[in-house]
Amino acid sequence: MQQEVLKKTQFSVTVGVGSVKDSVFSCYQSYDEARKALEMIRRTCGRGHSIFWKDLGVYKLLGNLYNTKDAVNFYYDYIGKLIDHDKKKKNQLIETLETIIRCNWQLKPAAEELSIHYNTLKYRFRKICDLLEFDVNDSEQRLNVALSLKLYYMDKYLDV
Numbered sequence: 001m002q003q004e005v006l007k008k009t010q011f012s013v014t015v016g017v018g019s020v021k022d023s024v025f026s027c028y029q030s031y032d033e034a035r036k037a038l039e040m041i042r043r044t045c046g047r048g049h050s051i052f053w054k055d056l057g058v059y060k061l062l063g064n065l066y067n068t069k070d071a072v073n074f075y076y077d078y079i080g081k082l083i084d085h086d087k088k089k090k091n092q093l094i095e096t097l098e099t100i101i102r103c104n105w106q107l108k109p110a111a112e113e114l115s116i117h118y119n120t121l122k123y124r125f126r127k128i129c130d131l132l133e134f135d136v137n138d139s140e141q142r143l144n145v146a147l148s149l150k151l152y153y154m155d156k157y158l159d160v
Contacts, residue, residue: 012048014041019053036063043154058150066154075148075155081131083152093131094149096124101146105136 001013016038018030033053040059041051043066053060065071076083079094086094096114100121103110111121128134135141 014038014047015050016041017050017052036060039063040154044150058147059154062147062150062154066151071151072155075151078144078148079132079152082128085131093124093128094152096121097128097145098149098153100125101149105142 016034016036018033018035018037021027021030030053037051037053037056040056040063041049044059056063062071079097082093082097085091096110099114100107100110103113107121107125108118111118114121129136132145134145
């Protein structure tokens with residue numbers, strides 16, 4: 001459906017789907033889930049995507065936080081230096097970090113996904129770790145950085 005609409009009209013279609021409910025009297029809950037899923041997919045991926053409420057994962061929680069002062073403070077505490085560095089130097093370290101996280105912190109698959117040499121990725125990751133004073137072996141730091149990046153991208157898509 002999305003491809004046909006895009007092909008014929010040049011417009012994108014973004015779809016959010018709520019969960020199945022046991023009663024027609026609960027359909028408003030499914031509608032609310034679909035609306036929230038739609039908002040989250042737009043904020044995290046832009047337009048032209050589909051998402052089911054059940055597949056949102058941590059975004060179900062982050063959706064209530066993303067546009068608050070506390071959320072901005074949180075992600076700036078953990079990745080603010082990287083954001084500022086990318087803005088000043090026109091680098092792509094945030095994108096590199098996002099790819100590394102998506103590849104489960106594995107550098108070889110991340111290098112392949114980014115279509116860069118493994119040593120280039122190692123250099124970038126070392127630079128990221130130095131800027132953030134980040135210990136990749138600390139699971140709590142990895143979680144904080146990953147959540148910070150998700151919140152940052154959610155706020156970033158508000159400007160689109």
